[in-house]
Amino acid sequence: MINLPSAAQLVFVLLIAVPFSAAARDDAWQPREDNAAWRAECSACHIAFPPALLPADDWLDIMSRLDKHYGVDASLETTLRQQIGAFLERNAAANRSLTSRDDVPRITSADWFVRKHQGAIRLWRKGKLKSLADCAACHKGPDIERMTGN
């Protein structure tokens, strides 16, 4: 006879396991084409954020001031910058609703991000997560591994 799950097990599944199952769909953000320069250069300091997480305008804005990149000099020589910029533009989000609401483009301030990351935002406010841009702190698996350049 099959054991029916206890109420406690059901509560565990609903409260703990279900919210983290979102990670299973991380591959939805993978770009259609690969680009070695994007992966190598961006992942030198943070994961190479998938181009589909920002619209083209935001990527162009970011790539036009890499020498002042969120408080850090991330300048690149021209050819490489143009090559990565073109890749980001080709694979950017088509949907304007992904535009961030900050004065500088920020994936973490877009409505969809805030809606889906309430738990992470709580941890970040408590100082238990240093940066919301540290996707790999919670998201594990081969798709994230690829974006970390490892």
Added chain:
Amino acid sequence: MRYLLIVAAVLFAAGARAEVPRDFLSRFEKEAGVAASAERGARFFSTRQGGEWSCASCHTEKPTQAGRHAKTEKAITPLAPAANAERFTDAAKVDKWFRRNCNDTLNRLCSAQEKADVMAWLLSLK
């Protein structure tokens, strides 16, 4: 024509030659016109120079061990050649990171002497 091709091939081979860490010490010493000091390099590395960070903020005060990016938390492999054979083997990479990191820590480019001193110290680490 043949002569030109040979010259081009020699130049290409010279450009493609991989560097070793000591090459950078010699290059920066030559540019600076003075001998490097590992002691001065050690001090420079771990002291904040007006900016928010020192080199050690990300690379740690003991760069034979792994560091962590002060802003993004991303793991940084050891900087000292004794602990990481990939370091200081590519001139484009070395120039890129000195440019960026000096700007971030000093708000200016590093002098050849500063770079020579840091190289001398990093090469002295076992």
